[in-house]
Amino acid sequence: MKLDAKIPSGPIEEAWSKACFDMKLVNPANKRKHSIIVVGSGLAGGSAAASLGELGYNVKCFCFQDTPRRAHSIAAQGGINAAKNYPNDGESVFRLFYDTVKGGDFRAREANVYRLAQNSTKIIDQCVAQGVPFAREYGGSLANRSFGGAQVSRTFYARGQTGQQLLLGAYQALERQIRAGTVKMIAKTEMLDLIVIDGQARGIVTRHLVTGKYSIHIADAVILATGGYGNVFYLSTNAKGSNASAIWRAHKRGALFANPCFTQIHPTCIPVSGDYQSKLTLMSESLRNDGRIWVPKKKGDARPPNQIPEDERDYYLERRYPSFGNLVPRDVASRNAKTLCDEGYGVGKSGLGVYLDFSESINRLGEKVIRERYGNLFDMYQRITDEDPYKVPMRIFPAVHYVMGGLWVDYELQSTIPGLFVLGEANFSDHGANRLGASALMQGLSDGYFIIPNTIGNYLATHKFAKVEDSHPAVQQAVTEVKSRIDTLLSIKGKRTVDSFHRELGKILWDYCGMARTAEGLTLAIQKIRTLREEYWKNVTVPGSGDDLNESLEKAGRVADFFELAELMCIDALHRNESCGGHFREEYQTPDGEAQRDDEHFSYVAAWGYTGPGAAPELTKEPLEFHYVHPSQRSYK
Amino acid sequence: MKVTLKIWRQKNSSDKGQFVKYPVDNVDAEMSILECLDVLNESLILRGEIPVAFEHDCREGICGSCGFVINGIPHGPERATTACQLTMRHFKDGEEITLEPWRAKAFPPVKDLVVNRRALDHIIEAGGYISVATGQAPEANGIPVGKVIADQSMDAAACIGCGACVAACPNAAAALFTGAKITHLGVLPQGEPERDRRALAMVAQMNVEGFGNCGNIGECSAACPKEISLDVIARMNQDYLCGSIKRRDDLPTPISPDLAEA
Missing domain, CATH: 1.10.1060.10 (Alpha-helical ferredoxin)
Structure with missing residues (x-):
């Protein structure tokens, strides 16, 4: 297969407007005749469904939660980047583009990233007009702050709840369209398969999570905006329901999966406290603006932090990276914390933690200022740990947070299946091998508000859509497969719960495909995953029936998909014989322990095709070309 | 610590529903009450019983999915805290904790602690x-x-x-x-x-x-x-x-x- 990314020719500054002009349009009167399915109601899906509804398309939007406002975008804390340059500190579209390409360690597509930077300013305008209560200065103008990995203050924020406020903006726009009748919202419903007819994506098969009823939904195009698959690790900062099933089913129907191993491990999360732990809680990266990260200079130092004198503390990020200090990108910060904990410098009961200390900022700025900036985060930390971060340094440790990998899409956000578009974290996107802080919200909204409303029109205007009956063999086959899978899961009646398998799978991935990877470890992981998967299909137990609300059954289907995805992640990590961004292969590092890229051999997007159960996936490469940002060894020293 | 969870069980919207008591051992003070329910549910599944249905998603107090009445108070006794962030250290060893769904005409029951x-x-x-x-x-x-x-x-x-x-x-x-x-x-x-x-x-x-x-x-x-x-x-x-x-x-x-x- 040959991948055509459809990147417009000519100068990058004009690429998007040129592409928009070249795209075919759908006549306003014809828009309502086109039906579009949007799966997911987060920043990408919610903004897309609302915007397409406003244009007059006939939209159906699906979410598995009880209301679209619960999508996990809501949990994003820190902020959203935009090249507004309000602080007059040297920001520009080009700089945001440059930083994002570099931050992604030169594994993202230049033209996409440039467009993202261009759209960033419009996103802020749109959200302010919707009533998103961004932080303001006393004079009434919008406030900005700097955020992990950036030397300019380009981040807009709404306290520590930026994702919530942006999502509510999109949700409210969506509710408005629901009332207007352009969007039909279908909640508590999970997509279980994609319907592909004559090579085009034409619908989905769903299961209603309360009634257990299966439904067929046919449309002219399908948009997946179902978020990331970080929960494959079991423990992550993702919501418990976040899953990969929609994109994995699409993958099995022919959509290529790009860079599956590119995972972001976030440096500032509350450390694990016990085996019962169900998820990990993020402490916003914005805390690194005013918090200093350190460990004791002495291994295994058990003294309480306030009894460790200043000269016996190692502010290791400030020491190793004097120009970026505590604000180095996430992958760098995480890896350093892991290395020090592995060497025995970690703090807390488990030894898997480092200090994030606000005492210096509190002395300098006063507790009131710190409370204003991070009050809700400090409260959350205290609720969970029973420690007061105004008095005692926080303990933090890296945790799985985001995936840069996802379904391959071209410049129009279309997957390798015509008519299947993928937005937000679900696509392999614009973040290369590492995402910078405050970029995910930007990408989700750029995709949903500003890109898909243009590109989907081009697809609809240039294709024909024969009527599809529910009795069509392809439809019936999809339904039969979905039902038989669920019946199988219910009938195994083994001895282990879904969660126990999921935990074990997550541990394998964390150990071998987490912050540091080796060829040997990955090969072993693939074996372990296969063995565990075999046991899963023989020994899992799912209580109850498929006719009512049955969370175990929902999880069972998702974990079955995670098994297959986990193997692909390891295969991808094993094939990429280099280190880049969050993908750190221990065999490939610079003398001072930084990621060592191999541009000669690996400057490409690895897009994997499904070839059948148990068969080796097929690799297709999309070469990456850099005309504007010259690949160099990333340095944050 | 050990606690007894007294939970409202209701199969579906037409079922009458009733309280059922479940002792839970091995409760860690650092656990959230949702994690305590997870522990109970794992044991129920292994005993061949139907686990307790409750809504939850982000488990960091922002999505608004979770919530039930805990000892008579929505989200429990701690101020400004959702159920998912309510840790077990706020309860006494041996305590009986009552969990029931939101009760309101506008929120029809769905199952156990879940309402619409x-x-x-x-x-x-x-x-x-x-x-x-x-x-x-x-x-x-x-x-x-x-x-x-x-x-x-x-x-x-x-x-x-x-x-x-x-x-x-x-x-x-x-x-x-x-x-x-x-x-x-x-x-x-x-x-x-x-x-x-x-x-x-x-x-x-x-x-x-x-x-x-x-x-x-x-x-x-x-x-x-x-x-x-x-x-x-x-x-x-x-x-x-x-x-x-x-x-x-x-x-x-x-x-x-x-x-x-x-």
Whole structure:
């Protein structure tokens, strides 16, 4: 297969407007005749469904939660980047583009990233007009702050709840369209398969999570905006329901999966406290603006932090990276914390933690200022740990947070299946091998508000859509497969719960495909995953029936998909014989322990095709070309 | 520590329902009450019983999915804390903890601790937005918004739509929820043009959904995990009154609350 990314020719500054002009349009009167399915109601899906509804398309939007406002975008804390340059500190579209390409360690597509930077300013305008209560200065103008990995203050924020406020903006726009009748919202419903007819994506098969009823939904195009698959690790900062099933089913129907191993491990999360732990809680990266990260200079130092004198503390990020200090990108910060904990410098009961200390900022700025900036985060930390971060340094440790990998899409956000578009974290996107802080919200909204409303029109205007009956063999086959899978899961009646398998799978991935990877470890992981998967299909137990609300059954289907995805992640990590961004292969590092890229051999997007159960996936490469940002060894020293 | 969970079990909306007691051993003080339910559910599954259904998702207090009444208080005894962040250290060893769903006419039961909260979406649908289509926005700094106003708006916008306010209210009113959205948007200059209409439409929808009337008791605000202030109800009433005096005749009619679930 040959991948055509459809990147417009000519100068990058004009690429998007040129592409928009070249795209075919759908006549306003014809828009309502086109039906579009949007799966997911987060920043990408919610903004897309609302915007397409406003244009007059006939939209159906699906979410598995009880209301679209619960999508996990809501949990994003820190902020959203935009090249507004309000602080007059040297920001520009080009700089945001440059930083994002570099931050992604030169594994993202230049033209996409440039467009993202261009759209960033419009996103802020749109959200302010919707009533998103961004932080303001006393004079009434919008406030900005700097955020992990950036030397300019380009981040807009709404306290520590930026994702919530942006999502509510999109949700409210969506509710408005629901009332207007352009969007039909279908909640508590999970997509279980994609319907592909004559090579085009034409619908989905769903299961209603309360009634257990299966439904067929046919449309002219399908948009997946179902978020990331970080929960494959079991423990992550993702919501418990976040899953990969929609994109994995699409993958099995022919959509290529790009860079599956590119995972972001976030440096500032509350450390694990016990085996019962169900998820990990993020402490916003914005805390690194005013918090200093350190460990004791002495291994295994058990003294309480306030009894460790200043000269016996190692502010290791400030020491190793004097120009970026505590604000180095996430992958760098995480890896350093892991290395020090592995060497025995970690703090807390488990030894898997480092200090994030606000005492210096509190002395300098006063507790009131710190409370204003991070009050809700400090409260959350205290609720969970029973420690007061105004008095005692926080303990933090890296945790799985985001995936840069996802379904391959071209410049129009279309997957390798015509008519299947993928937005937000679900696509392999614009973040290369590492995402910078405050970029995910930007990408989700750029995709949903500003890109898909243009590109989907081009697809609809240039294709024909024969009527599809529910009795069509392809439809019936999809339904039969979905039902038989669920019946199988219910009938195994083994001895282990879904969660126990999921935990074990997550541990394998964390150990071998987490912050540091080796060829040997990955090969072993693939074996372990296969063995565990075999046991899963023989020994899992799912209580109850498929006719009512049955969370175990929902999880069972998702974990079955995670098994297959986990193997692909390891295969991808094993094939990429280099280190880049969050993908750190221990065999490939610079003398001072930084990621060592191999541009000669690996400057490409690895897009994997499904070839059948148990068969080796097929690799297709999309070469990456850099005309504007010259690949160099990333340095944050 | 060990606790006994006394949980409301109800198979579905037509089942009568009852309390069932479950002892749970190996409870760690650091666990959240949802994790305590996870532990119970794992053991129920292995014993061949049906696990307890409860809603949850982000487990960091922001999505608004979780919530049930814990020992008589929505989200439990800790102020400003959702159930997912309520750790077991707030309970005594050996304590019996009662868990029951939100009880309100507008929230029909689904199963065990799960109720249907779509009525809250309908209230937003009626007018909880600023009508600006994608692409229509002016430059973001074009309209200054003073910090005090922005903060007031943000305080109200922090609502997570969990429904605890309704569960806490003796009248099962949704005044705090509705007032929060009316305040969030109404204090901003961007929300001013639709302020009257928004209040009238949202209140009308709130009424047809079967929520009770506000009696100014204040339980809602006390139970709110985001500590939304009662002021938002005063503002709702003010906007509703002002809007009524102006007698708008272009109001949308409230939608039927019993729209079938798809």
